[in-house]
Amino acid sequence: MADPDLLNWTINQFLCLVIILIRVAPLLFFMPIIGTPAVPAQLKILFSLMTALVLVPAVPVSAADLPTTGLGILIFVLTEICFGAFLAVFARLVFAAVQVAGQMVGIQMGMGMAGVMDPQFGVQVSLIGQLWNVIAILIFLAIDGHHIFFRTLIESFVWVRPGTLHITQATYSGMMQGAAQMFVMSIKIMAPASAAVFFTHVAMGIIAKTVPQIPILIVGMPLNIGVGFIFVGLSLGYFLPLMINYFGELGRNLPRLAVGMG
Numbered sequence: 001m002a003d004p005d006l007l008n009w010t011i012n013q014f015l016c017l018v019i020i021l022i023r024v025a026p027l028l029f030f031m032p033i034i035g036t037p038a039v040p041a042q043l044k045i046l047f048s049l050m051t052a053l054v055l056v057p058a059v060p061v062s063a064a065d066l067p068t069t070g071l072g073i074l075i076f077v078l079t080e081i082c083f084g085a086f087l088a089v090f091a092r093l094v095f096a097a098v099q100v101a102g103q104m105v106g107i108q109m110g111m112g113m114a115g116v117m118d119p120q121f122g123v124q125v126s127l128i129g130q131l132w133n134v135i136a137i138l139i140f141l142a143i144d145g146h147h148i149f150f151r152t153l154i155e156s157f158v159w160v161r162p163g164t165l166h167i168t169q170a171t172y173s174g175m176m177q178g179a180a181q182m183f184v185m186s187i188k189i190m191a192p193a194s195a196a197v198f199f200t201h202v203a204m205g206i207i208a209k210t211v212p213q214i215p216i217l218i219v220g221m222p223l224n225i226g227v228g229f230i231f232v233g234l235s236l237g238y239f240l241p242l243m244i245n246y247f248g249e250l251g252r253n254l255p256r257l258a259v260g261m262g
Contacts, residue, residue, distance in 0.1 A: 011063070012062075012063040013056065015063035015066050016056055016061050016062070016063055017052055017053065017056050018066065019061050019063075019065055019066055019162050020052045020055050020056060020059060020061060020157075021048060021049065021052040022076070022077055022080045022162070023080045023083065023084065023153070023156070023157075023162060024048050024051050024052045024055065024153065025044075025045070025048040025052075025084075026080060026081045026083070026084030026085060026088075027083075027084035027087060027088060027149065027153055028044060028047060028048050028051065029044055029048070029084075030084055030085050030087075030088030030089070030092075031087075031088045031091060031092075031149050032088070032091055032092050032094075032095050032137075032140075033137060033140070033141070033146065034047065034146075035088065051150075051153075055153075055154065058154065059154060059157040059158075060157060060158065061157060061162060065161065065162045065163060066162075066163075067163070075163075076162070076163040079163055079164070079165045080162065080163070080165075082165060082167075083156075083160065083165050083258075083261060086171070086175070086257065086261065087149075087152065087254060087257065087258060089175070090174070090175060090178050090250075090253070090254060090257055091148075091149070091250060091254060093178045093179060093181070093182040094136075094182070094185070094246055094247065094250055095133065095136060095137075096182055097181075097182040097183070097185040097186045097189065097246075098129065098132045098133050098136045098186075098189060098243075099129045099132075099133060100129075100182070100183070100186040101129070101132065101185075101186040101187075101189035101190035102126050102127075102128040102129020102130065102131070102132045102133065102189075102190075103126050103128075103129050104186070104190050104194065105126070105128045105129075105190050105193045105194055105197070105228060105232065106126025106127060106128045106129060107126070108193075108194055108197045108198070108201075108224070108228070109128070109193075109197055109224050109225050109228035109229075110221050110224050110225060111126055111127060111128070111225065111228075128193075128228070128232055131232070132189065132239070135236070135239065135243075136243055139240065139243045139244065139247070140243075140247060143244060143247060145247050145250070145251070148247075148250060148251045148254055149254075151255075152254050152255050152258055155255065155258070156258045159255075159258055159259045159261075160258060160261055165261055166261055167261065168260060168261075170260045171257065171260050171261055174253070174256070174257050174260060175257075178253070185242075185246055188242060189235075189239065189242065192231050192234065192235040192238065193228055193231040193232045193235055196227050196228070196230075196231040197224055197227055197228050197231075200223060200224055200227045201224070204216050204219075204220050204223070
């Protein structure tokens, strides 16, 4: 037997659900962790629908916000997709910084040819990058970082009315600052292990010149890998507060970016 509450739904409530779903779905499809290729599309659709149903009585939307023409609906959908994409790409920059740092350290260690498939980005990455990426995801979930997206999503209906998106110079500046901060963060993450491997290369070069009898090409590869892994492990204590700090900045900057598009 059908639920009486479902039967009492009006057309206006259904249209409000559609409006909310158009904004919720792109953000969930693009956001880190949930929006990765490893998560089946059916699960993303179901999660988007469940989230939209929960938000129907909680967000201030009206059926009048939905255009009545075909062209208007197309523009409305594209606008909402762009809004979700801006927020999700800005958040993904933090995880991209971890991947870049791991890739650079892996190449320095001589592990550039040994790669694994990253389920979050769907590309081949180094083993160090995958290790740091998994740890970053665990830290993100442990500090309830995913709540940032849902809190921003709910409040965005107040800051940015559905179908109204204003891309200003401040929006581009915010995205460029986020991209620049990504490279700064990559350098901070890779600095301990990268410096140790670099000085190992220098030491092996000096030894190769002073004691040419030592087979540097044979000794150097396992030595680089060993030193790299040791300092990657030692840097995890520094990695934890650094990621918590950047996730905290993400929680402050993501709502500002959403407000700037209102």
